[in-house]
Amino acid sequence: MDQIFGSYALFEAQALLVGAFHVVIAAAVTAHVLMTKREVPAAIGWIGMAWLAPVLGALLYVGFGVNRVKRRARRLMGPDRADGAQITGDMASEDPLERLKGAIGKITGQDTATGKVVAILECGDQAYPQMLAAIDGAKSHVRLATYIFRADEIGLQFIDALSRAHLRGVKVRVLIDGFGGGFFLSPAYRALRRRGVPAARFLHSVLPWKMPFLDLRLHKKILAVDGETAFVGGLNIGAENVIAKRPKAPVRDTHFRVEGTIIRQIEHEFDDDWSFTTGEDPIGSDSAREAPAVGGSTMRTIAAGPDQEVDQLILVLLSAINLARHSIRIATPYFVPDEQLITALQLAALRGVDVHIVLPAHNNHRLVAWAALPHMRPLAETGCQLWLCAPPFDHSKLMTIDGQWSLIGSANWDIRSLRLNFELTVEFYHPGLAGRLTEIIDAMRFQPITLADIDKRPFIVKLRDAAARLSMPYI
Known part of the structure; x- marks a missing residue:
């Protein structure tokens, strides 16, 4: 006992x-x-x-x-982002664009640059040949950052081109996300390292106490060459992006080739991430173009990430939506924004702004597609026009305001892009480009999403979608 x-x-x-x-x-x-x-x-x-x-x-x-990289921006802030930098744009102006320019300058702490879009590239079919040619023509330095870098037929072409550039003395740096590039094996990273190409994996470690885990991802897509030309947008590196090859799961996308002094801002974003990942100094920009591109316009890079004191991209989107007077056009593959943005879009529609949002009819992330549906009803009720674009899955990320201002880049309209991912977008104050992108977005409209479509879903489907919405911060 x-x-x-x-x-x-x-x-x-x-x-x-x-x-x-x-x-x-x-x-x-x-x-x-x-x-x-x-x-x-x-x-x-x-x-x-x-x-x-x-x-x-x-x-x-x-x-x-736990956010382990919150203070990165303060440690690595460059001289062109120092406190007190001169910001253009008159926030007291009667011109909405001038007020938007000033507001975004205050939000980002970065002045505008000049440049132009020299090519709007559809899918990898048009973008990859120009990107590979730019690498093969590089004389000084190549910076490449990407979320997905496959070692398939297309990826091997990039690996070969980067290796050739490295062998002829070009300063090559390649940054691949530690999760999107393959968490365990990352064949493209290993192939580059075997050939001696300086490559690194962003926020990756097999040691749990050193790894900020899968929550924080480098989602940027940057290729900058010799300070003369850069490619930005949402295009990853993989065979699924070449539609002509008829891949099993094709991905349609829109990418951009830009020139001008904006290149230095894009290079700075890469250098910031490279230094943080490797601890190495930037490779420099000895040949960076300082003169504006002929026929260029006002542009500015907008970085987003968990290292910032404020959610810069959300504030930029809210500023643009609130200043819209005539039209808002949005194309995004993933649409799971927070309530601030939903409310701003509703208010824009209520004050008479023509709001059109285009989403893929076929989504490669089913849970995200389910989670997006609960947002549709309040938007449709207030007059926002919701559309599906025809297959294949469209990965384009585009936005225009009043046919005057546009935003392109890597960020989606979801919590992950707006708060957790490291993203790069570029804003343009150019009516010609905004008009062209508005035409592209309007051409994507294939099938409307009506209130009747939303309401006729079976109860069990509505319940599933509402439950999926709860996973917003994690998908």
Whole structure:
């Protein structure tokens, strides 16, 4: 009997110890959440998980809820982004574009540059030949950053071109996301390293205590060559982007070739990420073009990422939507924005702005497609025009305001792009380009999404979509 009571007492002591440990850990998580999380729903969710899922909740928070790169921008801020930089744009002007220019300058802390889009490239069919030719013609330096870099037929062409440039003395730097480029193997990264090409994997480590996990991703798509030309947009490197080859899961996209002093800003974004990843100094820009491109216009890069004190891209989008007077055009593959942006679009439609949003009829991420549907009804109710574009899956990310201002780049309209990913977009103050992109977006409209379409979904489907919406911050 004494032995039984002794065992029970030991078990009780162990239970008390485990319980005390759980309370301490959960309390620590709660304190950290309260001090660092601005969004109330996210804070409540993490605190609830910490208390209701002993140990596991705390581990998940450490893995996915703690921002380990928040201060990167302050450590690596370059001279052209120093506090007090001169920002153009008159925020008191009667001209909405001047007010938008000034507002975005204040948000980003970056002045405008000049440049022009010399080519709007459809899919890899048009973009890849020009990108490969630019690498083969490089004389000084090549910077390439991408989320996906496959070692397939197309990827091998890029690996060969980058290797040739490296062998002839060009300073080549390649940055591949640690998750999108293949978490375990990353064949393209390994192939480049075997050939001696300086390449790195962004936020990647097999050591859990060194890895900021899969939450924070480099989603930028940058190719900058000799300070003379750059390619930006949403195009990854992979055979699925070459429509003419009839891949099994084709991806349609829109990419852009730009020239002008904007190239230096694009190079700076790459250098920032390269230095953070490798600890190395930038490769320099000795041949960067300082003169404006002939026929160029006002442009500016807008970086977004969890290293920023404010959600820059969200503020830029809100500023543009709120200043719209006539039209808003949006094309995006993933549309799961937060309530601020939904409300801004509703208010724009209510004040008479012609709002059109185009989404893919076929989406390569089914959960994202389900999560997008609950957003449709409030937008449709207030007069926003919602559309599906015909297959194949369209990965283009385009936005225009009033046929005067446009935004292109790597960012989607979802929480991951707006708050978790490292993204690069470029804004343009050029009516000709905005008009052309408006035409492209309008041509994508294939099938309207009506209130009747939204309401006629079976209850079980509506329930599924509403549940999928809860995963917004994680998909």
